[in-house]
Amino acid sequence: NAGVTQTPKFRVLKTGQSMTLLCAQDMNHEYMYWYRQDPGMGLRLIHYSVGEGTTAKGEVPDGYNVSRLKKQNFLLGLESAAPSQTSVYFCASSSSGSLSYEQYFGPGTRLTVT
């Protein structure tokens, strides 16, 4: 039981390049989330999903797109990376129902955009 995994762990991009971050969970959770964490800013919600095939915007969605084609995977895409997107990205998942508050986090992806 791996929990929540993220790939890659580290990445350096040049401005304008694109990439996709992959999040996978093996807990059969309905809900999945993408956050970014910046110094002095705390964790901020980018996008989230309440089920396969559905996505919704969070607090800071601009410059990112997401897809949830399979229940266990949640992809975060950067179409044209900017230095302002340098951050640590965390994926999380939670079950539906009464325990939906407890989000399980992945180990994070450190992204640097030069």
Add this chain to the structure above:
Amino acid sequence: EDKVVQSPLSLVVHEGDTVTLNCSYEVTNFRSLLWYKQEKKAPTFLFMLTSSGIEKKSGRLSSILDKKELSSILNITATQTGDSAIYLCAVDLNTGTASKLTFGTGTRLQVTL
């Protein structure tokens, strides 16, 4: 705008000390308040609080919510070096579906020998 503020931003204590971390919030639709511990990587869940005045305890850690004061505290007694971490407070907004967490910036705790 929903806001969660934690204090202090950082703290250095000696092993064996007791610490109190603070979290205050201003949100439109409160459902619950959560505490997470973040060491090197992923945040890990500590407590979830929904009702005022009911203390949650886990070993040397405890937390309580005051909905009248819109705040919560996290206490750690007899601190150990393994308690060194960033402690995150988050408020879960009642959106009817998935939990949407608004996080504070965290308190960085360092426990020295």
